[in-house]
Amino acid sequence: MESSRNLHGDLEAMRVFFRSGRTKEASWRKSQLRGVLAFLMENEREIMMALKQDLGKHHAEAFRDEIGILIKSLNYALKSLKAWMSPKQVVPILVKLPVIAVLSTAELLPEPLGQVLIFSSWNFPFGLSLEPLIGAFAAGNTVVLKPSELAPACSSLLANTMTTYLDGNAVKVVEGGPSVGNARVGRIVMAAAVKHLTPVALELGGKCPAVLDSLSCYWDREVAIKRILVGKFGTCAGQVCITIDYVLVEKKFLSTAVELMKAVTEKMFGENPRETNTVARIVNKQHFLRLKNLVDDPRVTASIVYGGKMDEENLFIEPTILVDPPLESEIMTEEIFGPLLPIITLEKIEDSIEFIKSRPRPLTIYAFTKSKTLERRMISETSSGSVVFNDAIIQYAADTIPFGGIGESGMGRYHGKYSFEAFSHEKAVVRRSYLSEFWFRFPPWNEYKLQLFREQSHFVFFWGPLLQIVATI
Known part of the structure; x- marks a missing residue:
């Protein structure tokens, strides 16, 4: 008390x-x-x-x-x-005030x-x-x-x-x-x-997708995958609101993507990431058990293609890659907030747009592509706090662009x-000169004044800017 x-x-x-x-x-x-x-x-x-x-x-x-x-x-x-x-x-x-308010200035x-x-x-x-x-x-x-x-x-x-x-x-x-x-x-x-x-x-987060267009970034696949994995496993072990939550890739490129991810993960974090001290631990036992429960579903466990080891005593989960866990499972309906990375396969990469649109609006969408058509569609047809092409997390470090979400991912912006x-x-401050006045703005009202009001509403459109310039001279 x-x-x-x-x-x-x-x-x-x-x-x-x-x-x-x-x-x-x-x-x-x-x-x-x-x-x-x-x-x-x-x-x-x-x-x-x-x-x-x-x-x-x-x-x-x-x-x-x-x-x-x-x-x-x-x-x-x-x-x-x-x-x-x-x-x-x-x-x-630019401020088209009515004629009756001419010789006015304003500031914020x-x-x-x-x-x-x-x-x-x-x-x-x-x-x-x-x-x-x-x-x-x-x-x-x-x-x-x-x-x-x-x-x-x-x-x-x-x-x-x-x-x-x-x-x-x-x-x-x-x-x-x-x-x-x-x-x-x-x-x-x-x-x-x-x-x-x-x-x-409110900065809340959400399931931020990454779209990996393997065809258009063929020669840069390894760079793209490095950026995906450091944005997931190398940033507070994925316990970040803007981390990549899942990856969308075409079925025909799945095996190539998975093999590259395995190789890059071992190169960056080592064969035993806990010993190399390169991946953060889970914040506490409650969150560890929440993540463990996500993969305890037998259908999800079966989708693990890399990693999966967990150390409850030390609150450590190694980088884990999953392929096509059930879309109705918790790992695909709840924000993961940990080092578990599902890969979802699509018939064609353009299907990623509808996939993203069918889910709550994320804090960020990451798209790794060189296709200008896909880029334009991703910008115009999806809604998110931000869109980043060909990298991950970098928008957080930018002071000159706003950071924030929309809908379930938050509201407002900062940085x-x-x-x-x-x-x-922003307080509006308006100043008016005493040098001009219009008698018909004051009561008593009559039809003649009504007609003058109608006429001056057209007058402001054509002559208002000129009169406003006079106000600053």
């Missing part, structure tokens, strides 16, 4: 601090971003150790997927903050939302905590961060070390509580937010300037 009272007191103190206007200053925002940057630079070893302890991530993977990306994002935000904060001038010639001014709550997931404990935090601070908000209790070492480092680099009036890290991350929990969050009319952005916008409200 005491801790609850303390939390409410801290939240009220943060609201008071926000109302002081301090967070709206560019100097304050930059100081918080520099604080996060200093935390990452000065605690790199501790961050790597925490990721190793919680998830078994190799130090190289930890830097590639979390530390390095965050440093890049922070430098980009610091460089861009002045431009992001600046009001956007609305070009008058970004202002912070206020107090922001960030729930982060355990699979990227630092990336999914600090990427939105960067946007929230850049936009001038105070932040309550709730890291996942499933990554306790990382959560503790954020709560006890990172906060010392930041303004304690504006940030609080709350540990403990249930994890958040799938569509079911997303609905719970949305229901709670609706009661307070609180805007929400780079889109994070700033996610935590900002």
